[in-house]
Amino acid sequence: MPKLIIDDIPVEVAPGTSVLEAARSVGITIPHFCYHPALAIAAACRLCAVKLLDGPVKGIQMSCALPAQDGMVVSTTDPEALKMRALVIEWLMLNHPHDCPVCDEGGECLLQDFTIAGGHSRRRYQGKKRTFQNQYLGEGIHHEMNRCIECYRCVRFYRDYAGGTDFGVMGSAGRVYFGRFQEGPLESPFSGNLVDICPTGVFTDKTGRFRARYWDYQFAPSICQHCSVGCNTSPQNFQRETIKIVGRRNDQVNGWFICDRARFDKSYLNDPQRPREPRLDGATCGYDVAVDAAAKSIAEFVRKNGADKLALVGSTRLSLEGMILLAQLAEVAGGAKVCYFDDAGQQQGSLAAAKLLHEENAAYVKDIEQAQWISLHALDLMEEGPMLALAVRKAFLAGAQIFLVAGDMLPAMKVLPFKYTAVETLDQVPFEGGGKGVIICGAGSKDPDLLAEMASSGAKLVMLQPGPNGFAAALLAQQHAAVPLAELVAARQVQGVVCFEADVPEMLLSDLEVLANADWRRGAVEAKAPIFLPTTTWAESDGTAINYEGRAQRFERSRVAGLPLKGLDPKYYGSATEAVSLHPPRVHRKDVPGGAERDAWQVMAQLIERLGGEALEPFSGKWRALRNLDPEGEGVRIFEMGLGE
Amino acid sequence: MIPETLKTSLQARVASAITAREAAVDVMKELQAHYGWLTDEAVQEAAALLGLSPLQVEELATFYEMIYRRPVGKKVIHVCDSISCWCADCDKIIQYLKDKLGVGLGGTTADGMFTLVPCCCMGMCGDSPAMSVGGVPYGRLTPELVDEILEAERHKP
Amino acid sequence: MDLPLFRHNRPNRVVTFDEYREEGGFEGLKKAFSGMSPNDVQQAVLDSGLRGRGGAGFATGRKWSFVPRDLPGPRWLICNCDEMEPGTYKDRVLLEHNPYSLIEGMTLACYALGVRHAFIFIRKGYEKAAANLARGIEEAKKAGLLGEHILGSEHSIELDLHLSAGRYICGEETALINALEGKRPNPRSKPPFPAVKGLWQGPTVVNNVETLANVPAIVANGAAWFKGLALNPEGAGSKLFCVSGSVKNRACIELPIGTTLGDIIDGACGGMRDGKKFKACIPGGASTQFLKPEHWNLPMDYDTVVKAGSRLGSGGIIVFDEGHCLVEATLNLINFFARESCGWCTPCREGLPYVKEILTRIENGRGEEDDITILREHVKYLNYTFCALAPGAMAPLDGLLRDFEDEVREHIVKKKCPLK
Structure with a gap:
């Protein structure tokens, strides 16, 4: 353990730690551009210069590329180091366009910060600035090469980390250019990370440019709800609109990055067509009126048909809180049935996975990265868990053997960022006993016997759930012996349903009475339900999700519910009675337009109360341990908390 | 499209390399010799031969001084402007070439015969000022010698 | 021999x-x-x-x-x-x-x-x-x-x-x-x-x-x-010296290590061209510092040349006479290095064109007093680059400011190149 002194502070760090990281560990930020914890050291920008006053190395050194050694005495504030850093800024500013006011990065720009911090304020260079032509890189990312400071972060991420081959660095000297061979959309499904990783405004999020500055945003720690990997994100909202979504570091789940779906697939959140008004028999009504009507309808149905003819249907996109209250509600309703899945196959596979996984065999991202062999079992990784493909790539680059066990159902594999050997069956994977192996498969619609066979291989397991919160749905389904809706329908065991954020196919609904529906999106259920209760999305609610490896993670409300201010229908601010609108308008309102939505679990709690029950805090009893989950922490694996069984 | 014989010989070159990439510069040079410059099509053909993406070939092509990614004349004149040639008044020779050919640096003559570009030290310092025409080096240049060389090169295949 | x-x-x-x-x-x-x-x-x-x-x-x-x-x-x-x-x-x-x-x-x-x-x-x-x-x-x-x-x-x-x-x-x-x-x-x-x-x-x-x-x-x-084979006791072997610039016979010759600069120029190269006076030379290719008339009898070996403030380098000796402007010569060298930078690290990629811009202005009579300060900063801080290209490029500039500062200053004061 090397011991060194940085700015008079004694530091002890693990061998191999750089001086830059050692300084960081005691709260000293050494300015840097090319250094990024997730990427290999480039030592290209030369900004992180420090002066070594004593010890095995002396003089000006680049702290990112200098391993901490015993006896080093480091100064980050020595005049020579400061001068070097000031010059680096001056060099970078020779050609940077100084266009911060019209740059979307302004306010969250590392270059801006370090330029101000370094005190560069006078231009001594009298030459012209070089300029470049930008490229069209697709609908996600805007390219502005003139701003480039050539830190090589983008290529090191895109090419080295993510395995992309269509974006790189061309030219030499002052002509180096970061882009594509020809204009066109970036091919990598991780391309959006260029926005996060670029220290200045070369790559900005085209889907949210020029809407707001960093200080305008409302944001909170969140969890992506696109697949069961549960990547950590931070939605950036402005005036009730999710403008951008950026990656949030969690080394246990997604590292620093997120996939493009997590980043760019957000328009549904802001969709003005989202159903936001409670409805009773087709007419808009107050929320409480709708809840009253739903409670009354449930009570009447139960009295008429018996509680066992009623099913309360949830789904894998419901938060864990909602899933727990769904069972409470069923009980209060006199013992109604509860469904967490509509499809039987999905429930079967999902449940089998949840049962098979335990603390020792459930692989997480680090297990994948450090595996010696990895077997992908008949799944489309880029669809079911894209970020894991980057973990597999890490293992691949470290020498792991990758197999694709296709069986007879080879899914349409998109280009994977690693090479693999295709084999017919799991038996053909040369699994060395004791080796660090990982099997990755999708759990939904899988034969439980097949999943059990995989579990018996001794390898660590990744069983991706059919939905963002599938693991939780499986736990709840198991706890409450839930039967999938399709089975109940087939056996004619139900006549009526109340659906909570459940995408039940129209076919299943044909012989059912839909009593009420609570959801934030439209669909067959919503179309059929006489009572509609709008709910909040994950961006507008607090909640908990359990990812594929049994990790419970808390997400926080990142903005208030309601219609985005942009494009707001004039009916919300014009007068409904005056023929000619007054100026200024004299229409007063205290509620947020379209802001009636409630969290699904709160709707359930209200129904429980209307039905005469007492709504318990969702995290009571065995779930109590999740009550204080830190949204900014790494999440907690439920096995550790004894919640797996 | 490159002729089958060239394709076969390039495939053999790539196959004999320790890694395919190792042959990249050879492949680019051969394709440049065929097309006159490394066309977009040539970049794509090189990529296919080398098992790389076109971008990966472009990353290399744009790095090297002697790979042309823009159309050039039939013969490229590289005239050295480094220190030893500067001592031998290469500025005068460069100006003479510009005037004679009626082009600026980087320009191609109207008849498509010559492209004039400055280049870094050619290792002809003992015979400065120096230039190369279509890859053939010439030293101890005088305006009269430049006239002779260009006349001869114009008629050489 | x-x-x-x-x-x-x-x-x-x-x-x-x-x-x-x-x-x-x-x-x-x-x-x-x-x-x-x-x-x-x-x-x-x-x-x-x-x-x-x-x-x-x-x-x-x-x-x-x-x-x-x-x-x-x-x-x-x-x-x-x-x-x-x-x-x-x-x-x-x-x-x-x-x-x-x-x-x-x-x-x-x-x-x-x-x-x-x-x-x-x-x-x-x-x-x-x-x-x-x-x-x-x-x-x-x-x-x-x-x-x-x-x-x-x-x-x-x-x-x-x-x-x-x-x-x-x-x-x-x-x-x-x-x-x-x-x-x-x-x-x-x-x-x-x-x-x-x-x-x-x-x-x-x-x-x-x-x-x-x-x-x-x-x-x-x-x-x-x-x-x-060497003429000096610390040296070993022979060296190929390739001479260019203002000498009669520009030639690549093999001579014992330790042969003096004067012997190379006067002996093997037949002296200065057209009776010109030796002003300075770069002894070992573009990335070395100038040697001056006082080094005429310097034995050309690695350590002796280092002691004289330059490097033997590649043995590429470029000889300048009194008609050569060393600001322009240095500008030419910097232009080469700026063009040949690979573009990886900031000081080399951006610093060399900066130096080039300043030297161009000085040579064209638009130099300012502050420029010398900026050039000196580059000489010092362009040492902290990823590889040796930029430090090499700074060697002749360092030599220019060390040995020929008056010539640089004359450009700035007279607002023109004194040799033009």
Whole structure:
């Protein structure tokens, strides 16, 4: 353990730690551009210069590329180091366009910060600035090469980390250019990370440019709800609109990055067509009126048909809180049935996975990265868990053997960022006993016997759930012996349903009475339900999700519910009675337009109360341990908390 | 499209390399010799031969001084402007070439015969000022010698 | 004087294989293969005091000794013939007259280092040298001096040519390794040094043409003989000096290490051109500092030239007379380095064009007093770059400000170049 002194502070760090990281560990930020914890050291920008006053190395050194050694005495504030850093800024500013006011990065720009911090304020260079032509890189990312400071972060991420081959660095000297061979959309499904990783405004999020500055945003720690990997994100909202979504570091789940779906697939959140008004028999009504009507309808149905003819249907996109209250509600309703899945196959596979996984065999991202062999079992990784493909790539680059066990159902594999050997069956994977192996498969619609066979291989397991919160749905389904809706329908065991954020196919609904529906999106259920209760999305609610490896993670409300201010229908601010609108308008309102939505679990709690029950805090009893989950922490694996069984 | 014989010989070159990439510069040079410059099509053909993406070939092509990614004349004149040639008044020779050919640096003559570009030290310092025409080096240049060389090169295949 | 490198040279053509053999060529190889162990060869090179002739002057035997003996997998030798340092043309002249010394030297180096496959990395423009080498390799193979089972032994050594496409940075050994692998020729970070992790991650030695071409004579005649060639006691061997600029006969000549600057210019080069006065010279290619008239009797050896404030470098001597403006000369050198920067690190990529802009203004009479301060800052801080290109570029600028500050100032004060 090397011991060194940085700015008079004694530091002890693990061998191999750089001086830059050692300084960081005691709260000293050494300015840097090319250094990024997730990427290999480039030592290209030369900004992180420090002066070594004593010890095995002396003089000006680049702290990112200098391993901490015993006896080093480091100064980050020595005049020579400061001068070097000031010059680096001056060099970078020779050609940077100084266009911060019209740059979307302004306010969250590392270059801006370090330029101000370094005190560069006078231009001594009298030459012209070089300029470049930008490229069209697709609908996600805007390219502005003139701003480039050539830190090589983008290529090191895109090419080295993510395995992309269509974006790189061309030219030499002052002509180096970061882009594509020809204009066109970036091919990598991780391309959006260029926005996060670029220290200045070369790559900005085209889907949210020029809407707001960093200080305008409302944001909170969140969890992506696109697949069961549960990547950590931070939605950036402005005036009730999710403008951008950026990656949030969690080394246990997604590292620093997120996939493009997590980043760019957000328009549904802001969709003005989202159903936001409670409805009773087709007419808009107050929320409480709708809840009253739903409670009354449930009570009447139960009295008429018996509680066992009623099913309360949830789904894998419901938060864990909602899933727990769904069972409470069923009980209060006199013992109604509860469904967490509509499809039987999905429930079967999902449940089998949840049962098979335990603390020792459930692989997480680090297990994948450090595996010696990895077997992908008949799944489309880029669809079911894209970020894991980057973990597999890490293992691949470290020498792991990758197999694709296709069986007879080879899914349409998109280009994977690693090479693999295709084999017919799991038996053909040369699994060395004791080796660090990982099997990755999708759990939904899988034969439980097949999943059990995989579990018996001794390898660590990744069983991706059919939905963002599938693991939780499986736990709840198991706890409450839930039967999938399709089975109940087939056996004619139900006549009526109340659906909570459940995408039940129209076919299943044909012989059912839909009593009420609570959801934030439209669909067959919503179309059929006489009572509609709008709910909040994950961006507008607090909640908990359990990812594929049994990790419970808390997400926080990142903005208030309601219609985005942009494009707001004039009916919300014009007068409904005056023929000619007054100026200024004299229409007063205290509620947020379209802001009636409630969290699904709160709707359930209200129904429980209307039905005469007492709504318990969702995290009571065995779930109590999740009550204080830190949204900014790494999440907690439920096995550790004894919640797996 | 490159002729089958060239394709076969390039495939053999790539196959004999320790890694395919190792042959990249050879492949680019051969394709440049065929097309006159490394066309977009040539970049794509090189990529296919080398098992790389076109971008990966472009990353290399744009790095090297002697790979042309823009159309050039039939013969490229590289005239050295480094220190030893500067001592031998290469500025005068460069100006003479510009005037004679009626082009600026980087320009191609109207008849498509010559492209004039400055280049870094050619290792002809003992015979400065120096230039190369279509890859053939010439030293101890005088305006009269430049006239002779260009006349001869114009008629050489 | 029987100097090792040029003794086989014919005035206007390349020496033939037979001529080379008749004059004692391949004797070193035969000697090594009949009784010298690889360690013996390495020891001979170490004892000879041979220093890298590419520019850095690092002891060749020591460089070889850094290659770990016990690592599994292939190891590599690369001959650096990416001779693009302005003012340097010795390797071209050597190879255009005689490819065999290099071939024999590389074979011996491979033997000493346990290398089975070596490469010669040749710059664009040296096609004639490449053709000589290609022919020489075939001849050596046919004669059993290269290829499978050399001289009937169990040693097999393969020699391949790699023809580059022109970039000065390829001469930096780690950039050269990247170039050879078909990657962008940016330098790599050190450590790991190529001796441990180089070409395809294997142990790799990169040596200059002239360095390797010296090895046969060292092995054949012994280390003591080689050391004795030098005129000064600390020196060893001969050196190819390639002279350009204001001398009568611009020529590449082989002279003992320790020959004085004056003897090179007045002797071998026939003195200054047109009776001009010697003003300064750059002794070792573009990235060295100026030597002045006071250095006329300086013995040209690595350490003595360093003591005089410059470097022997590649031996490319560029001679300036009183009619040369050294601001413009330095501007020309900086222009070269700015153009040849690989673009990896900030100080080199941005600092060199900055220096170029300032020198251009000074030369054109638009210099300002503050400019000298900025130039000095660059001289100091362009040392902290990723590789040695920018520090090399700063050497002549450092020399200009150290030795010719008055000339620079005159430009600024008179608002024009005093020599124009």
